[in-house]
């Protein structure tokens with residue numbers, strides 16, 4: 001695939017040879033996540049999060065399919081069927097806890113993955129498409145998570161659906177009819193619940209398809225790495241298997257331990273008790289909050305309270321969507337040729353300020369509205385946009401980056417020459433390498 | 439589609455222009471291609487239509503178009519919450535002070551300028567009928583029930599993002615863009631309101 005020295009697939013026995021000539025799936029797997037995919041040798045643990053995200057998607061799909069066998073998407077029975085899953089269905093409680101907390105697990109992983117990409121410049125050439133497909137996946141995840149949260153038909157489900165579909169009514173003229181069209185009624189009800197269930201079941205498979213496109217796009221330039229320096233020769237890489245399958249395996253172990261703590265000991269810590277009250281269209285809970293992974297965006301939505309040319313409501317909705325769509329244009333906003341923030345002293349500070357800013361937005365998004373939290377979300381939202389639209393372009397223009405290492409192997413091995421021979425070859429035999437090409 | 443130039447074919451007796459028009463103008467084959475693709479496009483659009491219009495509110499939802507409410511028991515200062523088209527509706531019997539408060543406001547300075555008279559029926563100025571749906575993102579505002587937070591202007595308060603409505607249901611503060619919607623309604627008799 002990506003590099004000339006990638007080891008070609010060799011079928012081990014006659015059956016595999018026969019299969020390879022007719023349906024070369026093992027060859028595809030070998031080249032994608034096997035010994036035939038050379039990966040920079042200096043990846044740190046932040047590079048585990050792509051595989052972890054894939055794992056989380058798999059967990060959600062498997063538990064979701066099984067939960068779908070017990071859930072009724074009927075407004076008069078959905079709430080009860082979820083309680084039945086918890087109490088009556090054999091092992092239903094663990095399936096639901098895994099699925100419910102799995103959504104948080106998935107988002108936590110993806111947020112670390114996104115900030116990894118921001119720190120190491122994964123959105124820069126030649127990986128722009130990988131980044132953009134990632135944003136597409138993120139948007140699809142948000143839609144899936146939102147619709148999934150509606151399904152238990154509790155108070156937060158219902159009012160979450162009401163508020164989020166209310167975004168559409170901010171659009172001038174067509175907004176309100178569009179909202180009624182999407183809900184199939186004037187307020188969330190049976191029609192909305194059934195279509196949300198149908199789409200909640202569908203979208204993860206669309207996400208899977210985009211994941212495949214993303215891996216495909218990633219494997220053209222190959223993985224990035226913590227120095228941001230391009231791979232130059234075979235010394236810079238290791239085959240994915242066994243080196244990174246082992247490293248990812250370890251990461252998966254750690255992640256699953258953390259996840260199990262939530263599933264078995266803190267299953268309600270990330271939820272909201274109001275969702276254990278059945279949906280009531282006539283009573284809004286005193287304090288509506290979305291799930292934690294939407295808090296920063298909710299804060300941006302609420303930050304607009306005064307009309308300025310457009311109504312405040314439309315500004316809020318536009319800003320919220322813009323805060324994500326902005327990420328599509330990152331490659332063009334950050335003009336610095338240096339990928340890794342480790343070599344960008346000025347940008348490094350702003351990167352951590354951004355991390356802090358998003359956390360402040362998260363805090364403001366779940367807080368009761370007071371003049372203080374409102375002002376906080378306004379300042380934090382303004383800074384969020386300033387970071388991407390003003391600070392990032394300016395910093396990348398004026399910053400003087402630190403010197404980059406000459407190569408990946410050089411940065412890893414600090415010049416210890418004899419250790420830098422390609423893996424699996426004798427020290428005297430780098431000349432044997434070209435023979436393995438093609 | 440289908441505009442790729444074919445290498446010129448030996449001229450058929452029935453196609454005298456094929457060569458003459460080479461490189462310019464529309465050839466028969468282009469016409470057939472465009473016609474065929476357009477036809478298929480129209481067919482596809484027709485096939486998609488039912489897939490889309492199934493989303494709109496169905497007949498059972500549209501059938502709930504009007505309700506009648508007896509308001510004789512509502513004392514001044516009280517209000518009730520009822521349901522129309524599965525949405526909450528507030529019916530409030532305003533006190534003279536409420537009416538006074540609503541009338542004393544400079545209408546021009548409002549976000550959504552309307553007077554109390556615009557929002558009530560003539561001679562029934564004390565009956566304020568509105569949807570109980572915040573015009574921001576659709577929560578049910580507080581303030582209709584006894585002891586609920588009525589907001590800074592004595593009308594309604596939406597807890598979701600902090601919109602304050604006055605005694606005429608007009609937006610005064612917060613993110614909501616417009617006043618609480620006054621549905622179509624009429625007084626069927628002195629004490630019965632028909633909404634829808």
Ligand code: FES
Pocket residue numbers: 572573574575576577596597598599600601612613614
């Ligand atoms: S829904 Fe009422 S203020 Fe947002």
